[in-house]
Amino acid sequence: MGRWGQRLPRWVWVVVLCAIQLVCSVAGRNQLFIIFTKFLALMGYWVMPMICIVIEDHLLFRRGVEPDWKAWDDKSRMPIGIAALIAFLLDWRGAILGMYEVWYVGPLANALGGADVGMWFGCLFVLVSFPPLRWLELGKFGR
Numbered sequence: 001m002g003r004w005g006q007r008l009p010r011w012v013w014v015v016v017l018c019a020i021q022l023v024c025s026v027a028g029r030n031q032l033f034i035i036f037t038k039f040l041a042l043m044g045y046w047v048m049p050m051i052c053i054v055i056e057d058h059l060l061f062r063r064g065v066e067p068d069w070k071a072w073d074d075k076s077r078m079p080i081g082i083a084a085l086i087a088f089l090l091d092w093r094g095a096i097l098g099m100y101e102v103w104y105v106g107p108l109a110n111a112l113g114g115a116d117v118g119m120w121f122g123c124l125f126v127l128v129s130f131p132p133l134r135w136l137e138l139g140k141f142g143r
Contacts, residue, residue: 045092045122048122052127076143097109098116098120
């Protein structure tokens with residue numbers, strides 16, 4: 001959220017977010033099953049590839065390197081994130097091609113007889129694209 005988010009104490013953020021959750025839960029209490037069936041499936045399309053990116057970064061680029069816990073707040077020492085962003089956008093291409101939802105069926109899912117393979121194709125796109133992109137990012141920016 002940037003440095004402006006640090007100006008407010010954490011308890012203020014907790015109260016505000018709890019109020020937002022309360023309003024959303026009261027507004028959607030009668031439609032909970034519909035919300036779950038339509039929107040929770042979408043979460044898998046972005047959560048799983050992000051997990052793949054984090055694990056791949058840890059295993060391929062940070063293996064054996066002790067984390068520097070003092071660098072978390074120093075923007076100049078953190079990764080740029082271009083490689084992760086491009087890999088994530090490529091993930092969405094794979095997810096859209098393979099998703100099988102009520103409101104959309106991708107061409108790969110259709111070709112496979114209605115199998116929802118979007119999350120797996122998205123992960124495949126991430127696992128193939130992230131290492132060379134991260135290597136280029138490290139070579140260009142050094143972090």
